[in-house]
Amino acid sequence: QKNLPPSPPALPVISHLHLLKQPLHHTLHQLSQNLGSVFSLRFGSHLVVVVSSPFAVEECFTKNDVVLANRPRVAFGKYLGYNYTTIVAASFGDHWRNLHRIMVVEIFSTSRLNAFLSIRQDEIKLLLPRLSQNLSRDFKRVELKPKFYELTFNIVMRMIAGNRYYDDDLSNYEAATEFRELVIEAFEYGGASNPGDFLPHRRDKSKNTMIDHLLSLQESHPDYYADEIIRGLILVMILGGTNTSAVTVEWTLSLLVNHPEVLKKARAKVDTHVGQERLIDEPDLSKLHYLQVIISETFRLFPTELLLLPHISSDDCIIEGYNMPRDTILLVNAWAIHGSPKVWDDPTSFKPEWFEGGEVGHKLMPFGLGRRACLGAGMAQRMLGLALGSLI
Numbered sequence: 001q002k003n004l005p006p007s008p009p010a011l012p013v014i015s016h017l018h019l020l021k022q023p024l025h026h027t028l029h030q031l032s033q034n035l036g037s038v039f040s041l042r043f044g045s046h047l048v049v050v051v052s053s054p055f056a057v058e059e060c061f062t063k064n065d066v067v068l069a070n071r072p073r074v075a076f077g078k079y080l081g082y083n084y085t086t087i088v089a090a091s092f093g094d095h096w097r098n099l100h101r102i103m104v105v106e107i108f109s110t111s112r113l114n115a116f117l118s119i120r121q122d123e124i125k126l127l128l129p130r131l132s133q134n135l136s137r138d139f140k141r142v143e144l145k146p147k148f149y150e151l152t153f154n155i156v157m158r159m160i161a162g163n164r165y166y167d168d169d170l171s172n173y174e175a176a177t178e179f180r181e182l183v184i185e186a187f188e189y190g191g192a193s194n195p196g197d198f199l200p201h202r203r204d205k206s207k208n209t210m211i212d213h214l215l216s217l218q219e220s221h222p223d224y225y226a227d228e229i230i231r232g233l234i235l236v237m238i239l240g241g242t243n244t245s246a247v248t249v250e251w252t253l254s255l256l257v258n259h260p261e262v263l264k265k266a267r268a269k270v271d272t273h274v275g276q277e278r279l280i281d282e283p284d285l286s287k288l289h290y291l292q293v294i295i296s297e298t299f300r301l302f303p304t305e306l307l308l309l310p311h312i313s314s315d316d317c318i319i320e321g322y323n324m325p326r327d328t329i330l331l332v333n334a335w336a337i338h339g340s341p342k343v344w345d346d347p348t349s350f351k352p353e354w355f356e357g358g359e360v361g362h363k364l365m366p367f368g369l370g371r372r373a374c375l376g377a378g379m380a381q382r383m384l385g386l387a388l389g390s391l392i
């Protein structure tokens, strides 16, 4: 191990990690309480550094962001791997830069997101009456989880391919997740080996779906927009963009139901800014600051990616004064930072007010930070705001 001047010390390394019968983020949190907010572990031949403080996170994603912008291949399974060509698993370099540019410009730009607004509105309009079925008679028990899966999955699939994939009113969570798996497998292993196969209306460009759009770019730049690239982009949207948002809608509603005073205040804000005559729309979201802070507070308590996604160092760097050698895997314990009493007073309580003052710096990171942060964050925020505002 090469020490850089001024010879920072090597990190203390734990050589045997006894995996306890509890989730990994809990084990890592317990270790950080004894070893400090930066420590390292050896997993087989891999050196892994775990960071669990806003200060260490800031060091990772500001001055060391480029060095830590790589992904460790070992950490990505078959789906996200896709031979490591998808944007999530790709090494930091020209290929990732190309994909990043395509996603930012062709998929997540404001104009592309606006073009799909009617899909999001439409799916919400289909969801709401299903929740209130038979309510005129009495209260009715409704299983919400599959409905939220249906919502986010249909929004993403309609953006991609133009059609809904869950057409029945799903009341069963297992059916919803199994179906998602089937689509992913079909996509990866056969049915949709040509991206155009996902388009029932392959040459009907009027729907202007994401696949249509990418295929027309393929006509003008066939080398750049190869089939494999288009397939990988779509796979990443399904994998990264459906469960995460559905789970967050569910947690937010659960927190609101358990904190009626917050729900009451949120409803009053919606009434003031939107009124009773119409449904909430995405342009209203900029006025509904309280809704945004509720979502931030939900992300603090229940971030869907507890350890973000793993990064790997492409060179030596220094974190909290320790030398972190090249090829070290980085795990960020976002869950521990979000719940740390050193960072938040009373961290286990649900207090949207935390975020009313504006920026909170490196204390909240549901979408990760730096160059490899989530690309779908803007789209997710729109989906979440619209869904929750409508439900409230």
Ligand code: HEM
Binding pocket: 087, 088, 089, 236, 237, 238, 240, 241, 242, 244, 245, 248, 303, 304, 305, 308, 309, 310, 366, 367, 368, 369, 371, 372, 373, 374, 375, 376, 377, 379, 380
């Ligand atoms: C509640 C919703 C979401 C959450 C909480 C979330 C969270 C995350 C996190 C934690 C990362 C890893 C950041 C890191 O490595 O440090 C990530 C990466 C990513 N997410 Fe999301 N995500 C969400 C929605 C979406 C959506 C809707 C899409 C696309 C449709 C998406 C696409 C991606 C992509 C492409 C990356 C990889 C970026 C890269 O490696 O360069 N995500 N997301």
